[in-house]
Amino acid sequence: MAKADDPSRDLLLEMFRRMLYLRRFEERIEELHGQGRIIGGLFPYTGQEAVAVGTCLALRPGDIVVSPHRALGHLLAHGGNLEKTVAELMGRDTGFDHGKGGPMHILDPEEGFYGITGIAGSGVPIAGGIGLALSMQKSDKVVVCFFGDGAANTGAFHEGINMAALWQVPVVYVCENNGFAISVRAEQSTRAKDLADRAWGYGMPGEVVDGNDVMAVYQAVARAVDRAHQGQGPTLIEAKTYRVKGHDITEGRHLSPDRAYRTPQEIAEWQERCPIKRMRVYLVEHELLTPDGEEQMEHAIKGSLEEAVRFAADSPKPPKESALTGLFYGENRS
């Protein structure tokens, strides 16, 4: 476990609490999905919490996050409104997108969150463009762009990151190498051992980090954010982690044992390296966390989740006419 470079006790506890929040959120969402109370493409983030939390805690107010399909962990780690999140998953009018976007397209410009795409790799040039706008406006804000190991092999990644490096845009590209693109391993998709190495080919720095060590992620992203602030352009951070659950929330149900692409033992091994478990060990060793303290966190999280579920369940569905509105900004016709 990396030694923290003087992050405060509060920050360390917040790292832990936030990862726990992400984990409990997902458990609750899975329950709701099983009950048919939410539907659609939900992509579990279990096991990857340290990447979202370590990254987002290294950002400053006003910084922007761009996410792909597996976005909810990033959204909540970035402080996204929980009630609007659950409402959007339930397709309610009070959701972020008034029920028009769904979990892959949560768009919250006021808080700087863009669940921009369900297309692997497409976020890379778009995030670059946001960064370009920021630098043209002489803003000191920074963009974080999350994407996966699968996306790293797309044309959009190549074109986008090359252009980002060329124009020195203030973007931190965080590649979450969670081991799989649906069922295809990273090793089956490229001979490159470390995706971060690709950065050097584009004339920009790349760094591999233990994606299950929240403090290591935090420090790596903080360094990259700093570089962006100094006008030194983008960085590619490859956070090596593991997707404990399936590609999507229904995978367990439809993938029969004869179609399994990995063993239960492999999953169990990675669960031993759980980022929450590891951080708990660290905090307890350093006498920063007690069982009571953790219990309080759990209690508060549970309360927030129930409130959000209640809010969403009580919210109206979007009016039928809204299906044909909002196609062009400011125009209320189809």
Added chain:
Amino acid sequence: MRQITYVQAINEALREEMRRDERVFYLGEGVGITGGSFGVTLGLMREFGESRVRETPISEAAIVGFAVGAALGGMRPVAEIGSHNWIYHAMDMICNHAAKLTYMSGGRLPMPVVVRSHGGETPGSGAQHAQFLAATFMHFPGLKVVTAATPYDIKGLTKTALRGEHPVLLLDHRQNYGVKGEVPEEEYTIPFGRAEVRRPGKDVTIVAISHCVHRALAAAQQLAQEGIEAEVVDPRTLVPLDTRTIIDSVSKTGRLVIVEPGWRSNGVGAEIAAMVAEECIDCLDAPIKRVAMKGVPVPFDVPLMESVAPNANDIAEAARSLLRR
């Protein structure tokens, strides 16, 4: 009134809008010091600098992707894709992102991205440098599509595009680039969704797209000598489409020919024909005729190319055939 070329008209529109709003910037391949292959951006880099007139690598997906992101970040980008044929690289960015983000956000996100591109056949262009893709983009909800035929129109429509909050495709035809026309010195814009009746007539309506407007006018002159008065309607924007003007014209003439630079199959003509048949079947005294590029990639040899491209004779013959019934 002064006459300027289509290219000069685009150049003026870009220059004026870039002076008017510092958020407007231009990006594309080779758009800098040379002013582009046709001079569209002539002098712009000198006036506005390398940040606002940005040379890019050959990366069409990233060019449009960066434009989408820049729009989200509060800028007003104009992305140039050299030729319609290279737009294919950027389809995901245009159709999955620019076209859909506003809707997916519940109508909350403006998306002021303008993509300009030229297409259509020219002598020697060969198959991969000759497509006219207006029909493709007309299909996707969330995109506005402009097909201007004259310098006056391209200037006014470009300015409107750059002041709007919506994704707009400015799809030029290369053969329009040398066309000269009257353009006032004074400031003006042209709203989308207003067709122009280029030539009034009572016998047959010819809806003509982009450069086919000029071919249709030549056909109308031929027909006039035979005592046939053709009404040439130029939609100017395909999305939004001025269906009212088209319907009014067909109500008057009872006959419709649609001519476009793209292919016939699933073309702009197919959409307009279906629309007229749905809304005004009783207006029609004859079937609708479509004149378009024949269904092959464009051949290199010039006489071969001319044989597959829609020309004034084809248009005139289509019109005549409707009156022979």
